[in-house]
Amino acid sequence: MARLHVARYLLGSALTGLWRNRTMTGGAIVTTAIMLITLAGFLAINDTLNQMVTALGRKSNLIAYVRDEARPTQVMAIIDDLRTRPGVGEVQFVSKEDALAIFESRFVDQRDILDVLQSNPLPASVELRLNDPSVVPDLAQELQTMTTVFDDVVVPLDVVEEVIGISNLARVAGSVIIIALTGVTLFVIVNTIRIAVFARRQEIEIMKLVGATDWFVRGPFVAEGAIIGGVGAGIAAIALVVLYAQAAPVVTRIVSFLPVSTDTDFVRNLAVFTLLVGLIVGSLGSYFSVRRYLSV
Amino acid sequence: MIVLEDVHKVYPNGTQALNGVSLEIPERDFAFLVGPSGAGKTTIIRLINRDETVTTGSVFVEATDVTRLRRRDVPQLRRRVGVIYQDYKLLPSLTVRQNVEFVLKATNEFDHLSDGLVEETLATVGLTRRTNHYPHQLSGGEQQRTAIARALVRRCPILVADEPTGNLDQESGWETIQLLVQLNARGTTVVIATHNRMLVDTMRRRVIEIERGRVVRDEPEGGYYG
Numbered sequence: 001m002a003r004l005h006v007a008r009y010l011l012g013s014a015l016t017g018l019w020r021n022r023t024m025t026g027g028a029i030v031t032t033a034i035m036l037i038t039l040a041g042f043l044a045i046n047d048t049l050n051q052m053v054t055a056l057g058r059k060s061n062l063i064a065y066v067r068d069e070a071r072p073t074q075v076m077a078i079i080d081d082l083r084t085r086p087g088v089g090e091v092q093f094v095s096k097e098d099a100l101a102i103f104e105s106r107f108v109d110q111r112d113i114l115d116v117l118q119s120n121p122l123p124a125s126v127e128l129r130l131n132d133p134s135v136v137p138d139l140a141q142e143l144q145t146m147t148t149v150f151d152d153v154v155v156p157l158d159v160v161e162e163v164i165g166i167s168n169l170a171r172v173a174g175s176v177i178i179i180a181l182t183g184v185t186l187f188v189i190v191n192t193i194r195i196a197v198f199a200r201r202q203e204i205e206i207m208k209l210v211g212a213t214d215w216f217v218r219g220p221f222v223a224e225g226a227i228i229g230g231v232g233a234g235i236a237a238i239a240l241v242v243l244y245a246q247a248a249p250v251v252t253r254i255v256s257f258l259p260v261s262t263d264t265d266f267v268r269n270l271a272v273f274t275l276l277v278g279l280i281v282g283s284l285g286s287y288f289s290v291r292r293y294l295s296v
Numbered sequence: 297m298i299v300l301e302d303v304h305k306v307y308p309n310g311t312q313a314l315n316g317v318s319l320e321i322p323e324r325d326f327a328f329l330v331g332p333s334g335a336g337k338t339t340i341i342r343l344i345n346r347d348e349t350v351t352t353g354s355v356f357v358e359a360t361d362v363t364r365l366r367r368r369d370v371p372q373l374r375r376r377v378g379v380i381y382q383d384y385k386l387l388p389s390l391t392v393r394q395n396v397e398f399v400l401k402a403t404n405e406f407d408h409l410s411d412g413l414v415e416e417t418l419a420t421v422g423l424t425r426r427t428n429h430y431p432h433q434l435s436g437g438e439q440q441r442t443a444i445a446r447a448l449v450r451r452c453p454i455l456v457a458d459e460p461t462g463n464l465d466q467e468s469g470w471e472t473i474q475l476l477v478q479l480n481a482r483g484t485t486v487v488i489a490t491h492n493r494m495l496v497d498t499m500r501r502r503v504i505e506i507e508r509g510r511v512v513r514d515e516p517e518g519g520y521y522g
Contacts, residue, residue, distance in 0.1 A: 005406035206385055209347065210450070211374035212402035 032232025229282020
């Protein structure tokens with residue numbers, strides 16, 4: 001019963017406070033919403049770039065061509081070792097016969113070429129599918145040093161390195177922007193609550209003098225901050241879901257190679273994250289705004 | 297029971313407010329703190345409520361060493377000590393009734409909002425007909441009685457008042473003191489810091505005179521001047 005009274009008091013005081021400073025409250029909610037939409041936008045871009053890197057990683061096959069004179073046991077030992085390496089997905093041995101069969105199936109029209117040759121000219125190979133494209137350069141270099149086993153190592157290094165570079169840059173820039181936007185949101189909420197606290201400083205002083213606990217004084221303001229953050233984030237989350245539903249198919253159609261997430265899980269998670277950020281930033285901002293006035 | 301033991305208080309600006317004050321106010325006592333402005337009366341009141349802290353010495357309220365009280369335990373002390381100020385410290389946007397209810401909410405005593413305690417308290421201070429008035433619609437005496445009701449509603453065993461009649465005319469001041477006397481008769485310990493010479497001389501109660509931060513006189517039934 002007492003808890004219900006306290007909850008009703010906190011919410012009632014918070015709503016009264018917000019209504020009293022309604023212009024400021026509205027401004028803070030709109031700013032929070034804009035900041036959080038922008039923040040979520042950057043997170044979506046980051047996610048797309050990460051997916052791109054992963055997709056490229058999955059596609060990036062590193063192929064090492066085996067010398068004809070290499071001993072099979074030696075090749076098998078290397079394959080077993082490669083399978084234990086981090087970032088390495090699948091390792092497949094393609095024998096000379098397999099290579100020929102593949103060639104024949106792919107180039108049905110040009111089988112005459114093979115008929116001219118007396119023996120199978122295609123080398124055996126080890127094909128690696130990689131989960132993490134960042135391991136490609138080191139792995140390629142290592143295989144290239146095994147000159148007694150491998151003849152040549154083919155690797156799509158340029159594209160991989162470039163995508164990793166862009167992705168890292170985007171991640172750093174994204175993090176900086178996310179921190180900056182969170183800071184701005186915090187600043188706006190903190191200042192809104194400070195004005196509310198200043199307007200009610202007499203009330204706070206009396207509360208403290210009659211024996212109210214710090215939490216009781218702080219509670220309504222923390223609730224105010226949480227409401228500003230929560231409502232702002234709610235608007236941002238709704239806008240996000242609507243915008244994403246409209247924009248994702250269009251982007252996918254225009255730039256088909258971009259792996260833009262169109263699944264609802266991603267947008268839902270992003271919306272929930274936005275709501276959480278709004279609530280946490282709002283509550284924490286208010287918590288620290290009131291602290292200064294509690295030393296009565 | 298309130299006990300001050302060799303209390304010194306120096307404010308951050310260097311002002312020495314108290315210079316070795318020791319005094320004892322037993323339970324149910326009624327005492328006046330008198331002395332010129334700047335003598336240290338208000339500092340004593342603020343130390344009792346832990347609105348200020350001592351520089352050296354000890355302050356005990358009901359066996360609690362106030363000087364060693366942890367910050368989170370201060371609200372418990374303040375719920376036992378009601379303070380009445382010269383400027384009443386009422387919230388202008390709340391009615392008389394709401395001002396009294398406000399302290400019950402602030403001290404998490406919501407159950408008393410509906411059990412008739414507020415009405416009973418307002419009747420005790422004679423404000424039954426003014427419950428829905430705002431502070432600016434009340435006389436100084438009525439505002440002070442609202443402030444007393446606010447302390448009373450918490451059933452504080454100790455009431456300390458800092459110049460409670462300072463802003464009141466003679467009649468309202470007298471009514472306020474009579475109210476405090478009634479509360480004392482019911483068992484509340486009352487300490488009043490005042491400049492009101494006529495009041496102290498008429499009451500003939502315990503008088504503690506403070507001068508330059510020291511107790512210079514402590515009489516069980518004294519006047520304003522010794």
